[in-house]
Amino acid sequence: MKRARAEILSTRKVGVYQSITLVAPEIGERARPGQFLAIAMPEGRAFILRRHFSIHQASRRGGWAGTLEFVVDPSAGAGTGWLAAARAHEFLDVIGPLGKAFSYPKRLTNCLLVAEGRGAASLFFLAQELLARHKRVDMILGGRALETVFKPIDAKRLAQTVAVMTADGSLGERGGVLDALPDAAARAAAEVVYAIAPAPILRAIAAFCRVHRLPAQVAIEERMGCGFGLCNTCVVPVARRDGSGYDNLRACVDGPVFSPQAARAPVGSSRA
Amino acid sequence: MSRTITVTERVGSDVPRIAESPAGIVWETGLQNPGLDAFVSGELLRLARGGARIIVSIGGETLEEYVRMTSALQGRPEVAAIEIHLSGRDDELDRAVLGAHADRLNEIVGAVARMSLVPVFAKLPGACDDTVGLARTAVRAGATGVTLLASPPALGLEATRDRPRIGIVTGWLSGPALKPVTLRAVFDVAQALPAVPVIASGGVRTGEDAVECLLAGAWAVQVGTATLTDPAAAVTVAQGIIRRLKTAGLASPAGLRGLLRPAEHAAAEENPAPAP
């Protein structure tokens, strides 16, 4: 974990989202897919906590070496709204990379990546790393409507197949990512599933993987206070292996990538 | 400083557990902690890595729980002091805030202090009628000093969605919003009990905040919420204190303690009184 004063290299609109690229070599060279950044808000009485964003890209080589990209949903709140309005050449106080990353399969080859909305941002970073390891990548991308599906065209360049699902049918098929899951898993001959979505959808994806005996990794986004394990507020209830209740694990340091059983709501927990 | 430890492990309360408020945060963790045994054999050793000595916060709902925790912490070289968390429920006397009542404070602090070989600080509840009176009770019962104050109870609501911002609805207020409340509590107790060590907690974010606490009469400060945005906040605060000591030519923070000058009548220049 490094702290940096990072210059905004560029910021651009991607559908309803704002994609921000920073110059942060120390963080960029350590970043792995699934990890996130904690970004400080302006001084004043309005903001106290940092805001947390998954890493969308980290370039270690080439002309963009040392840069880091993350994606903001400006409608999420006042803090993300402020970030979305930040201009190139302004500086941000950034801590990262934080959290556990996705791990890459050693033997298995066919990877199905599933995400809803802005959650897809970190799947692109993951897809590149998987391709570099000679894996096959297929994707399911979802959203409420056309503008909320994150980078469907870029996805087609990375993945063998991309299933796009929108609630209103304005892009791809009408429906949610779950509707596309059985077909996409069969078509891709999926051996591993990676998923980022709101809790109920993640739960259903985890159930599908259990039934079909597919190993999976899920990234869980929970409201965070600090992002580095101090405040114990971003917890996810995970059933204990011995069946004796559950533990509240911290999404920031024990996750955000968990095994799919973390998506299940243990009996007695707030998610049940 | 540890989080508050209880005899048995607590999984804690429902998410969301944290929300911003103007110059503060409303939070509730439900005292999530691994329980006394796991703390002593794991977290305590990790916190003390590198030679740090830890003030351990103990919490409970019965007298027996406080006694068991105190006993288990004796003779541990990692433990510098015990801080007694007193803002929780009182199970035995069926009261909402255990430490808000002098009779109970006397009993619990007395039991812990009699048994403890290390200094004991009572962290007084953040919303009580008579902070000075409770501080006096704690010290008479044997406390080395007091920590002022615990987070006051708070509630965060969201008008646009008709919902509470915290999973279990009610929580506590922390952060810069608390600083004037902390300063007043420290000032009042230091005036009444000048020989009693006071640790200021609540709203300390910068070196200046810490200096203000010292001027009000604190012997030491704690940094909580500021650590959530800057993990090195305590270092920044310490450097700020050292800078002030250097410019004032003082050798120790004790030199600043209670060193308040009389108020200036500068307001007269800024807001001139209307001509008669």
Ligand SMILES: Cc1cc2nc3c(=O)[nH]c(=O)nc-3n(C[C@H](O)[C@H](O)[C@H](O)COP(=O)(O)O)c2cc1C
């Ligand atoms: C997330 C969080 C967890 C806390 N946990 C404890 C605790 O376990 N025991 C305790 O005595 N105080 C706890 N506190 C309160 C702090 O110790 C401190 O009294 C309070 O936050 C005010 O100081 P600050 O403004 O510097 O944060 C907690 C505060 C926060 C924000």
